[in-house]
Amino acid sequence: MNFKLEMDERTREAEQIIQSFLPAETGFQKTVLSAMNYSVLAGGKRLRPILMRETYRLFGGRGEEIKPFMAAIEMVHTYSLVHDDLPAMDNDEYRRGRKTTHVMYGEAMAILAGDGLLNLAFETAARAFETGCDPVLTARALALFARKAGVYGMIGGQCVDIESENGAGVTTEEILVFIHAHKTAALIQSAMMTGAVLAGASESEIQKIEKIAYDIGIAFQIQDDILDVSGTAEELGKPIGSDEKNHKVTYVTLKGMKQAQADQKAFSEEAISLLRSFDDRNLFLETMVEALITRKK
Amino acid sequence: MNFKLEMDERTREAEQIIQSFLPAETGFQKTVLSAMNYSVLAGGKRLRPILMRETYRLFGGRGEEIKPFMAAIEMVHTYSLVHDDLPAMDNDEYRRGRKTTHVMYGEAMAILAGDGLLNLAFETAARAFETGCDPVLTARALALFARKAGVYGMIGGQCVDIESENGAGVTTEEILVFIHAHKTAALIQSAMMTGAVLAGASESEIQKIEKIAYDIGIAFQIQDDILDVSGTAEELGKPIGSDEKNHKVTYVTLKGMKQAQADQKAFSEEAISLLRSFDDRNLFLETMVEALITRKK
Numbered sequence: 001m002n003f004k005l006e007m008d009e010r011t012r013e014a015e016q017i018i019q020s021f022l023p024a025e026t027g028f029q030k031t032v033l034s035a036m037n038y039s040v041l042a043g044g045k046r047l048r049p050i051l052m053r054e055t056y057r058l059f060g061g062r063g064e065e066i067k068p069f070m071a072a073i074e075m076v077h078t079y080s081l082v083h084d085d086l087p088a089m090d091n092d093e094y095r096r097g098r099k100t101t102h103v104m105y106g107e108a109m110a111i112l113a114g115d116g117l118l119n120l121a122f123e124t125a126a127r128a129f130e131t132g133c134d135p136v137l138t139a140r141a142l143a144l145f146a147r148k149a150g151v152y153g154m155i156g157g158q159c160v161d162i163e164s165e166n167g168a169g170v171t172t173e174e175i176l177v178f179i180h181a182h183k184t185a186a187l188i189q190s191a192m193m194t195g196a197v198l199a200g201a202s203e204s205e206i207q208k209i210e211k212i213a214y215d216i217g218i219a220f221q222i223q224d225d226i227l228d229v230s231g232t233a234e235e236l237g238k239p240i241g242s243d244e245k246n247h248k249v250t251y252v253t254l255k256g257m258k259q260a261q262a263d264q265k266a267f268s269e270e271a272i273s274l275l276r277s278f279d280d281r282n283l284f285l286e287t288m289v290e291a292l293i294t295r296k297k
Numbered sequence: 298m299n300f301k302l303e304m305d306e307r308t309r310e311a312e313q314i315i316q317s318f319l320p321a322e323t324g325f326q327k328t329v330l331s332a333m334n335y336s337v338l339a340g341g342k343r344l345r346p347i348l349m350r351e352t353y354r355l356f357g358g359r360g361e362e363i364k365p366f367m368a369a370i371e372m373v374h375t376y377s378l379v380h381d382d383l384p385a386m387d388n389d390e391y392r393r394g395r396k397t398t399h400v401m402y403g404e405a406m407a408i409l410a411g412d413g414l415l416n417l418a419f420e421t422a423a424r425a426f427e428t429g430c431d432p433v434l435t436a437r438a439l440a441l442f443a444r445k446a447g448v449y450g451m452i453g454g455q456c457v458d459i460e461s462e463n464g465a466g467v468t469t470e471e472i473l474v475f476i477h478a479h480k481t482a483a484l485i486q487s488a489m490m491t492g493a494v495l496a497g498a499s500e501s502e503i504q505k506i507e508k509i510a511y512d513i514g515i516a517f518q519i520q521d522d523i524l525d526v527s528g529t530a531e532e533l534g535k536p537i538g539s540d541e542k543n544h545k546v547t548y549v550t551l552k553g554m555k556q557a558q559a560d561q562k563a564f565s566e567e568a569i570s571l572l573r574s575f576d577d578r579n580l581f582l583e584t585m586v587e588a589l590i591t592r593k594k
Contacts, residue, residue, distance in 0.1 A: 028475050029453035031460055036448070083412060088385075088404035107385035108459050111408065112452055115380060115415060119447035122419045126443055129436035139426035139436065146423050150416035151333070155409055156326035162405050163328055178325050 021071035035113035061199030065133035079117035148190035157182025185217025215271035318368035332410035358496030362430035376414035445487035454479025482514025512568035
């Protein structure tokens, strides 16, 4: 298996699926529709839809109902970036080398585009019911999908992140891990657990997937903090040491580089070993997860 | 039947149902949870949940699955107000005599609270599946609920409204009616159609309800424009003639008072007559709709 080629192929497939659920830019409200499409089509690796589909495959899923959910999770991810970039939040003018949505369309339209994408995510996920799927599994997936995106998931993490930045900053490991677990890991959990639920995985399998996705999210974020100190600017595509410059409390500043590396390794190894513990295997998924958490940039 | 007493009773019931689905204000993310509850509990007549339940009753609905949907539509309505009030949108500091959410909690938290409420609306609606309801009807209601709130419903109307205000203003009746049909009527359609679908109404009954809710929304808005010219400040609780002062194009300025009154009457009469045309009747709902569209304030 050539991982890079397979990854490219799956990214292309995810891209096509996502685009098939995007709105046509017509009607009196076409500005908000354009702003939504602009935001979704700004690039991105489509990691969450791919993780969702590969977890679905791990548990033998073969239906069409995964597709609307794949598009939906990318819409949720995208809306969160659009709102995060707003002047009242992180006030970012560029993302992935392109102007952010509010710079292109104005602040009011960016707020509405974010709202529109979040709403469209649920409209789209609800279309899974039209695919002749099991309605009980689909309802369960939808509930889980909603919960992990909301105030007990991603939005909860964003709230604490914003408050930490505006206030005294992150002061404890508990708060930092809460932010990573909710702001980052929750959508990975959403992706992988939705895939597992839709494929009819057992309760204990779904719980294991929840743990794996948590480990991936935390390992990914610790790696982010490590690379900010130890990576090269060329590798990262952003200035090195920017966390320190911004006086940002990170996993490395809280626990030291040595402990951060040890913890990162422990989370990574647990994720991989749990992923290999199922009756069936998905070698592509295992390789993808390894690449995610051991990335050098 | 004493309509006022019955309306008060139903408002209290709706209030209790809504509150039972609001989050506990605990955990690291309690600020966003408080901001969400503050917004929902700022008052409001709970008209949409009541319309939903009464339409459900009209078609013989007797289950529990209506309750999460009642709470969900109030969350959607509330999030739209929170985001509408933001500085980048209407920049309102007060609503119903209380400070708006961004004034109380800051702009970033108001954006997140709105996102949190929209997301929680779908989390809550998805809980309908736990009530032992018909999953196919519930899935259909959920899809419809999502659509009417989104870019082909309420958000679509907000987009055109914002663009009209920032640009040349509303210039044609077609655009004005588009705004009213989407910004106002869509959530009334969502309320009443969700009730009808959940109660197992037939296709033609649901279509009739869609038309009735459209008529109610448009009649309500024309009445709003008429009252701005002909009402008294005391009746309205806001200055008379504020539309004219703001150079706002309204139904009255576009078509003249006489035609506006005639159209308002036609939409109202159609709504009432359609509502009376079903095999079964809900006298409370009929009285409530009449009160809504013939209101003097």
